[in-house]
Every structure is written in structure tokens, then in C-alpha cells.
Amino acid sequence: MQQQQLSGSYIIPKNHNYAKRIFYHCFVLALGLLMIYPVVWMIFGSFKTNYEILNEALKLLPAEFSLDNFIRGWKGFGNITFARFFQNSFVLGISATAGVTISSSFVAYAFSRLRFPGRRFLFSCMMATMMLPSQVVMIPQYIIFRNLGLTNTYVPLILPSWFAKAFFVFMMMQFIYGLPRELDEAAIIDGCSRYSVYSRIILPLIKPALITTIIINFYWTWDDFMGPLIYLSRAQKFPVSLAIKLFADSTSKTDFGAMFAISTLSLLPVFFIFLFFNKYLIQGFSTSGLRG
Amino acid sequence: MIKMETRKPRTIKGFLQKEAVCGYIFSSPFIIGFFAFTIIPMLYSLFISFCSFRISSAPVWIGWGNYIRMFTEDPRFIKSVTVTLYYVLISVPLKICFALVVAFMVTRRTRLASFYRSLYYLPSLIGGSIAVSLVWKELFAVNGVVNKFLALLGKGEPIEWLGHPSYAIWVLVLLTAWQFGSSMLIFAAGLKQIPESYYEAAQIDGASSLQQFFYITLPCLSPVIFFNLVMQTINGFMNFTQAFVITKGGPMDSTLFYALYLYYSAFNYFEMGYASAMAWVLLIMVAVVTALIFKSSGRWVFYEAKGGN
Numbered sequence: 001m002q003q004q005q006l007s008g009s010y011i012i013p014k015n016h017n018y019a020k021r022i023f024y025h026c027f028v029l030a031l032g033l034l035m036i037y038p039v040v041w042m043i044f045g046s047f048k049t050n051y052e053i054l055n056e057a058l059k060l061l062p063a064e065f066s067l068d069n070f071i072r073g074w075k076g077f078g079n080i081t082f083a084r085f086f087q088n089s090f091v092l093g094i095s096a097t098a099g100v101t102i103s104s105s106f107v108a109y110a111f112s113r114l115r116f117p118g119r120r121f122l123f124s125c126m127m128a129t130m131m132l133p134s135q136v137v138m139i140p141q142y143i144i145f146r147n148l149g150l151t152n153t154y155v156p157l158i159l160p161s162w163f164a165k166a167f168f169v170f171m172m173m174q175f176i177y178g179l180p181r182e183l184d185e186a187a188i189i190d191g192c193s194r195y196s197v198y199s200r201i202i203l204p205l206i207k208p209a210l211i212t213t214i215i216i217n218f219y220w221t222w223d224d225f226m227g228p229l230i231y232l233s234r235a236q237k238f239p240v241s242l243a244i245k246l247f248a249d250s251t252s253k254t255d256f257g258a259m260f261a262i263s264t265l266s267l268l269p270v271f272f273i274f275l276f277f278n279k280y281l282i283q284g285f286s287t288s289g290l291r292g
Numbered sequence: 293m294i295k296m297e298t299r300k301p302r303t304i305k306g307f308l309q310k311e312a313v314c315g316y317i318f319s320s321p322f323i324i325g326f327f328a329f330t331i332i333p334m335l336y337s338l339f340i341s342f343c344s345f346r347i348s349s350a351p352v353w354i355g356w357g358n359y360i361r362m363f364t365e366d367p368r369f370i371k372s373v374t375v376t377l378y379y380v381l382i383s384v385p386l387k388i389c390f391a392l393v394v395a396f397m398v399t400r401r402t403r404l405a406s407f408y409r410s411l412y413y414l415p416s417l418i419g420g421s422i423a424v425s426l427v428w429k430e431l432f433a434v435n436g437v438v439n440k441f442l443a444l445l446g447k448g449e450p451i452e453w454l455g456h457p458s459y460a461i462w463v464l465v466l467l468t469a470w471q472f473g474s475s476m477l478i479f480a481a482g483l484k485q486i487p488e489s490y491y492e493a494a495q496i497d498g499a500s501s502l503q504q505f506f507y508i509t510l511p512c513l514s515p516v517i518f519f520n521l522v523m524q525t526i527n528g529f530m531n532f533t534q535a536f537v538i539t540k541g542g543p544m545d546s547t548l549f550y551a552l553y554l555y556y557s558a559f560n561y562f563e564m565g566y567a568s569a570m571a572w573v574l575l576i577m578v579a580v581v582t583a584l585i586f587k588s589s590g591r592w593v594f595y596e597a598k599g600g601n
């Protein structure tokens with residue numbers, strides 16, 4: 001900090017520097033606001049009347065804040081309200097995320113701390129699955145689940161999550177490498193089994209990585225569209241992502257306000273994560289990216 | 293006592309305590325999942341890619357039939373390949389350049405740095421959602437914000453962004469480039485690791501900030517750029533949701549991305565065999581492109597440990 005300022009002040013006179021700083025902040029802020037403009041526009045749009053949305057698109061603020069759009073949107077379609085869809089999304093998100101977190105931490109412990117024949121090979125296989133286009137396994141998986149009579153259930157959407165995801169295993173491994181090995185060695189000498197090392201030493205120490213996993217995976221499941229689109233056909237079972245698409249297809253020609261309102265509601269959990277767990281998100285995306 | 297136990301396990305409990313056994317037990321979720329959800333489906337997919345398989349009846353072996361049909365009799369397939377390549381070639385460099393510039397902007401040491409980072413990261417956090425795709429569609433509607441804004445600038449006629457074959461893809465390119473946030477985070481983390489002393493030395497030697505950017509920042513960041521390029525390219529080939537929601541592949545197949553056509557083949561036309569063959573061609577295409585990027589990396593990716601001083 002000090003160095004930067006020093007070296008800066010040598011080259012540029014002070015007051016010039018000050019003007020430059022103000023310019024910098026204004027520019028960054030303006031560009032940033034431009035970037036989030038579509039989102040802000042959507043949020044305000046959900047309080048506008050359809051007339052305002054269609055004819056006064058440039059006006060950002062609604063003439064008056066009314067909740068009518070939310071009330072109309074929440075009613076959903078085909079006698080199913082959005083309460084149902086939100087509930088479905090939470091059920092899916094929670095059960096998939098629980099699975100990913102538990103299974104990935106198992107595998108991360110094995111790959112980073114235990115020596116066994118084939119470990120390196122298995123690790124390479126896992127990294128390769130990250131690069132594999134999901135389309136290659138999507139169709140056969142669908143056929144298999146279909147033959148098992150599991151379409152229109154959540155099994156195809158949840159079950160694969162219980163078998164570890166490479167991205168999270170890799171992230172947790174980075175974290176475990178950062179812990180001193182002496183910790184688990186000491187515990188083993190004291191007569192601790194490897195299972196207790198995992199549950200009593202590793203697990204509590206990688207808590208930040210676990211939180212990151214929970215957040216990112218919940219958010220991915222919440223956003224997932226293709227999975228539900230392929231496997232679910234009964235509206236009763238739809239998660240929010242799929243329901244919104246159907247809702248928009250059925251009503252958007254006439255009712256933009258309701259569509260915006262529901263869109264805004266569907267992003268609430270993501271905004272919540274963004275506001276309260278931003279640190280973990282940023283950590284997750286930047287650390288696991290760095291050592292690729 | 294510990295030694296005895298690890299060497300000669302007599303009981304089941306002792307067996308379960310062996311390190312290698314523990315290793316397999318702990319990695320079993322991955323091993324089982326790898327077979328159940330990757331290897332077996334892949335083999336099955338390879339098999340049905342050589343079959344004519346409409347989901348209602350049993351697969352019939354037709355050899356290379358699907359692959360031949362793809363390249364000789366299916367103009368829509370060729371179209372989807374060109375559209376996808378065009379999209380990837382434009383959107384990925386655009387996104388990475390933008391991410392780089394913004395990362396450079398927001399790593400200046402101010403108290404607001406982390407606030408700015410979050411601000412610019414927000415679009416990519418929500419950009420993948422259906423909600424944003426629907427909003428994007430409205431933004432570019434004939435009487436949407438973009439056209440109204442252009443009208444303000446004096447451009448009279450509203451443009452049919454989504455109705456015109458050569459404009460529609462740009463709506464999707466912009467939506468992709470807009471989600472530069474996670475690349476930017478990775479770049480920002482990389483920028484922080486460049487030692488301050490490099491810049492100080494350059495400043496003493498009288499290098500301009502542009503020179504500093506090109507001769508210090510870019511080379512030091514090149515491994516991270518490389519990583520981003522690979523991941524974004526792979527993702528670009530698989531874009532589905534946004535095209536599905538915003539354009540549905542139209543107008544006139546001008547945004548018929550590969551993944552979208554594959555989806556239509558499998559789940560609208562129920563040609564599972566043909567779609568599986570397409571998936572394998574996608575795999576090969578992605579592998580070739582990735583290999584090309586890897587091959588080129590020797591020329592422009594700079595690893596401090598190996599080269600240099």
C-alpha cells in the first residue's frame with residue numbers, strides 16, 4: 001500500500017493524482033452500473049404495469065410500486081402456484097447439495113491423504129470428467145433412467161450428485177493440501193482410526209471449503225434447466241427454472257409484469273447467497289481456477 | 293501394536309484400518325459413480341451411435357450410417373457446426389478480453405476494490421438463469437430498451453434483433469460476453485500474484501503503463517489466460533439454455549447451436565442414435581480444439597519456473 005502510493009507520487013503530482021482517482025472511481029462505478037442495468041431494470045419492471053413496460057421501456061422507475069404483478073405471477077399456471085415450484089426447487093437443491101458435499105469430501109480425503117494403488121490414475125480420470133461434454137452421457141443416462149421407470153421422479157436429478165463432483169473434490173483437495181500432515185499423523189499414532197481422522201480432524205478444518213461447495217452447488221442446482229427439462233414432464237414436479245419458462249411461454253405475450261415479478265422472485269435465493277456468502281463464492285471460483 | 297495391525301490384519305476391523313483399504317472406501321463414491329454415470333453411459337452411447345434408435349423401438353445396427361448422414365445429407369447439422377464455431381470464435385475472445393480489462397481495472401488498491409469486484413461479478417452469477425434469459429429477450433425486443441436507446445441516439449428505425457438471421461446471434465454473443473465475471477475473478481487472483489517489484493523495476497527504467505501491461509502483466513498472466521481460454525471454449529461449445537430460451541435456434545437456424553440441435557434430435561425428433569453420434573462428434577471437436585490451444589500454448593504461455601531468467 002505504502003509503496004504504491006510512494007511510487008505513484010514520485011511520478012505524478014499530487015492533485016493530478018487526486019483527479020485521476022475520482023475519474024477512475026466514476027468510470028468503474030458507471031461501467032459497473034451499466035453492467036447490472038438489465039437486472040435492475042427487471043427488478044423495477046416487476047413493479048410496473050404492462051403498459052409502462054411496453055411503452056416506456058427507457059423509464060427505469062415505475063410510476064408507483066404495486067405488488068399486483070407478484071400476486072398474479074404467484075398464481076402460476078394450471079392450478080399450481082409458484083409456492084409448489086419453489087418448494088420443488090428447494091427439495092432438489094437441498095438433497096443434491098447434501099449428496100455432493102458429503103461424497104466429495106470423502107473422495108477429496110482419499111485422493112489427498114491416503115496412499116493406495118491406482119490413486120493417480122483415478123485422479124486423472126476424475127479430472128478428465130470435468131472436460132467431458134455432458135451431452136455424451138446425457139442421452140444414455142436418459143435411456144437408462146427411462147428404462148428403469150424413473151422419469152418424472154427426482155432420482156435422475158439427485159442420484160448422480162451422491163457420487164462426488166470433480167470440481168468440488170478438486171477444490172477440497174487444494175484445501176486439504178494446505179493443512180499440515182502432522183496433524184493426522186499425530187492422531188493416527190495416538191490410536192485414531194482413519195475414519196475418525198476424516199470426521200474429527202479433516203472435516204472440521206475444511207469447513208470453508210464445505211460451505212463453498214454447499215453454496216455453489218445449491219446455486220447450480222437452482223439454476224439447472226436442462227436436467228429438469230429432460231426428465232420431468234408433469235408440471236407438479238417442476239422446479240422454478242422450468243416453471244418460469246413454461247409460465248413465460250404461456251403468458252408473456254400479454255403479461256410481462258408478472259413474468260418479471262416471478263423472475264425477480266426466482267433470483268432471490270441467488271441474491272441472498274450473493275449478499276451473505278459472496279466471500280465463499282469468490283474464493284471457490286478463484287482458487288479452483290488457479291491451479292488448473 | 294500399530295505396526296502389527298497394519299501389517300497383518302486378522303479381523304475385519306483390522307482390514308478396514310489398512311490405508312489402502314481406507315483409500316478405496318473413501319474414494320468409492322467416485323469409483324462407483326464413474327462407472328455408473330460416465331463409463332457405462334459412454335460405452336452405451338458409443339454403441340447406439342452406430343444404431344438407428346428411435347426410443348420406442350429397439351436399436352438397429354447401421355454401422356457408420358449416422359455419421360455419414362451427418363456430414364453428407366444433413367445441411368442443418370453443417371449449419372449448426374458453423375454457427376457454433378462462429379459463436380465460439382467471437383464470444384470467447386470477447387469475454388476473455390473484457391474479463392482481463394475489468395480485472396485490471398478492479399485490482400487497483402482502493403478500499404472499494406472488493407465492492408467493485410462483486411458488482412462486476414453479479415452478471416455472471418445470475419446470467420445462466422432462465423430469468424435473465426427472458427429479460428434479455430425483452431431487452432432486445434423490437435420495442436425493447438436497446439432499440440429505444442438507439443432511437444434516442446438518433447437511429448430512427450427499430451432493429452429486429454431477434455428476427456434477423458445476422459443479428460440474432462449477436463444477442464447471444466453479448467449475453468455470453470456479459471457473463472465475464474468468473475473469468476475476471478480468476479484473472480484478478482492471478483494479477484495479485486505478480487510481484488510488485490517487477491513494476492517498480494519497469495517504472496525506474498521508464499516504462500509506460502501500456503508497456504508495463506504488455507511486457508509484464510500479460511506474460512505473467514498467460515498461464516491463467518490459457519486456463520480460461522480452454523475452459524471457456526469448452527463451455528462455449530456446450531451452450532444450450534440461452535439459445536433455447538431466447539431464439540429457439542431461429543431465425544432460419546441462424547442460432548442453431550450444436551447442443552441445441554443435439555437436444556432437438558434426441559428429445560423432439562427422438563432419434564437417439566443420431567443424437568448420440570452427434571455427441572461423439574462434439575467430443576472429438578472439443579478435443580481437437582482443446583489440443584490446438586494446448587499446442588499453441590508453447591508459443592505464448594510463459595511459465596516463470598521454466599523460461600525467463
